[in-house]
Structure formats: C-alpha cells, structure tokens
Amino acid sequence: MWRRFTSLPLFFSHLQQVRRADELKICQAFCTEVVKPPVEGESNSRRNIPFVAFVLGGPGSGKGTQCLKIAETFGFDHIGAGDLLRKEMHSDSENGAMIQKLMKEGSIAPSEVTVKLIKKAIESAENCKFLIDGFPRSEENRVAYERIIGAEPNFVLFFDCPEEVMVKRVLNRNEGRVDDNEHTVKERLKVYKAITLPVANHYAKKGKLYKVDGTGTQEEIFERVRPIFASLRLST
Numbered sequence: 001m002w003r004r005f006t007s008l009p010l011f012f013s014h015l016q017q018v019r020r021a022d023e024l025k026i027c028q029a030f031c032t033e034v035v036k037p038p039v040e041g042e043s044n045s046r047r048n049i050p051f052v053a054f055v056l057g058g059p060g061s062g063k064g065t066q067c068l069k070i071a072e073t074f075g076f077d078h079i080g081a082g083d084l085l086r087k088e089m090h091s092d093s094e095n096g097a098m099i100q101k102l103m104k105e106g107s108i109a110p111s112e113v114t115v116k117l118i119k120k121a122i123e124s125a126e127n128c129k130f131l132i133d134g135f136p137r138s139e140e141n142r143v144a145y146e147r148i149i150g151a152e153p154n155f156v157l158f159f160d161c162p163e164e165v166m167v168k169r170v171l172n173r174n175e176g177r178v179d180d181n182e183h184t185v186k187e188r189l190k191v192y193k194a195i196t197l198p199v200a201n202h203y204a205k206k207g208k209l210y211k212v213d214g215t216g217t218q219e220e221i222f223e224r225v226r227p228i229f230a231s232l233r234l235s236t
C-alpha cells in the first residue's frame with residue numbers, strides 16, 4: 001500500500017536550505033527553524049529544532065547496525081529508544097520493573113516515558129543532528145513526540161525485511177536481551193504489523209519515508225543507505 005513514496009522534493013528543499021546556510025556554522029545548518037505549537041502560558045515563539053531522522057523497521061531488520069554506520073560516516077548522534085529504555089530498566093528508576101515486563105511481552109512502553117528519555121538525550125547532546133532508532137512505535141508515540149518536541153522528523157528511514165530473516169537475526173543476536181526469544185519475537189512482530197507499520201504509513205503519505213531493502217550483507221545495505229545521507233550534504 002505504501003510502496004510508492006519517494007520524497008525527493010523534501011530532500012531538495014532541505015538541500016536548498018542547507019546551501020543557503022553554507023556560510024553558517026555546520027550545526028546551525030542542520031537546524032530547522034519551526035513555529036513552536038502554542039503552550040499554555042507561553043507565547044508562540046520561533047526556535048531552533050534539531051535535524052532528526054527516525055529509523056524504523058521490524059525487530060532484527062538492522063536498524064541499530066545501520067545507525068552505527070550512519071552515525072560514524074555522517075556525524076549523527078544515534079539515539080536508540082530501546083537502548084534508553086533498557087538503561088532505564090537497569091537503573092533504580094521507578095519505571096524499571098514496568099519496562100522489563102513490557103519488553104518481555106513485546107509491548108510498547110508508555111509514550112510519556114520514552115519521549116521524556118528521548119528529549120533528555122537530545123537536550124544533553126552537543127550535536128544537532130540525530131538518528132532516533134526504533135521510535136515512534138505507535139501512532140500515540142508519534143503524536144506525543146510531535147507535541148512534546150514541537151516538530152516532525154525531517155525524514156524517516158525504513159528497513160524493509162522479510163519476517164523469516166528478521167526472526168533469524170533476532171534469535172542469533174546474543175546480547176542477553178529479555179526479548180530475544182522465539183515467543184517474544186512472535187509477539188513483537190504482531191505489534192509491529194498492527195501498531196508500528198501505520199506510523200511508517202503515515203510518514204509515507206506525507207512523502208517523508210525512505211524505504212531501503214534490509215536484506216543482504218550489512219555493507220550492501222549501507223551502500224543503499226549512503227546516497228540518502230550523502231544527498232543531504234550533512235556529513236562533517
């Protein structure tokens with residue numbers, strides 16, 4: 001349904017914006033100025049918003065692996081939503097037990113928890129361009145992010161991968177994760193198809209989704225990803 005969605009106009013318009021900002025410091029060039037939605041007790045002010053790419057795809061589609069390569073090659077900060085939640089789970093946080101339960105079930109954590117962690121990661125970074133990996137996982141996540149951060153992502157990278165390939169990769173991941181087992185991955189795939197794919201569909205309809213074939217070697221996949229980021233002229 002959402003197979004047709006190239007959004008080159010988006011990139012070209014951003015490219016123009018970057019070109020116009022050629023003399024500016026690199027960080028400034030990555031920032032998009034947007035109108036902040038009205039907040040009670042605050043006037044409608046203009047402010048700088050970081051350059052953000054969401055990275056979506058099923059469990060084991062290679063999001064984390066490719067994000068590491070993109071971050072290294074193009075100077076993005078990599079914010080893994082699942083990594084933030086795992087860190088929170090292993091801390092003394094009051095949410096730890098709840099997160100562990102949800103992860104084991106293959107369910108999605110409350111938006112307020114995840115968005116708060118993402119916001120903190122963005123605010124504490126020196127960088128101004130981010131890959132947000134594995135988020136938003138639901139329409140509710142998406143709406144909460146856009147409301148709290150006050151901006152949509154600049155674009156969305158989506159890894160398309162057959163289920164059997166994803167399952168095989170997850171079961172071989174060997175990182176000691178509570179969710180890398182046959183039962184949870186099956187549940188995660190159900191959640192992914194029912195709740196996460198509509199988010200990708202939303203951005204596809206807006207012309208913001210870039211779909212990449214997630215099969216093949218890590219290097220082959222990165223060669224499909226590379227032109228997307230290279231065309232942004234955002235590498236440092």
Ligand SMILES: Nc1ncnc2c1ncn2[C@@H]1O[C@H](COP(=O)(O)OP(=O)(O)O)[C@@H](O)[C@H]1O
Pocket residue numbers: 057058059060061062063064065066169170172173174214215216217218219221
């Ligand atoms: N192209 C690939 N071919 C084979 N294994 C891969 C490939 N990409 C990633 N992997 C491995 O598959 C597992 C899942 O990859 P990961 O990047 O964690 O996916 P995701 O973040 O989408 O769940 C990891 O163990 C990773 O090393």
Ligand SMILES: O=c1ccn([C@@H]2O[C@H](COP(=O)(O)OP(=O)(O)O)[C@@H](O)[C@H]2O)c(=O)[nH]1
Pocket residue numbers: 057058059060063064081082083085102103104106107108109110114133134135136137141179188
């Ligand atoms: O925005 C997010 C990201 C992750 N998760 C939880 O964390 C798990 C693992 O997410 P991660 O992105 O690390 O998994 P991956 O897709 O990389 O295997 C998910 O199944 C969810 O339970 C969540 O609730 N919200």
Ligand SMILES: [Mg+2]
Pocket residue numbers: 063064065080082134
């Ligand atoms: Mg991952």
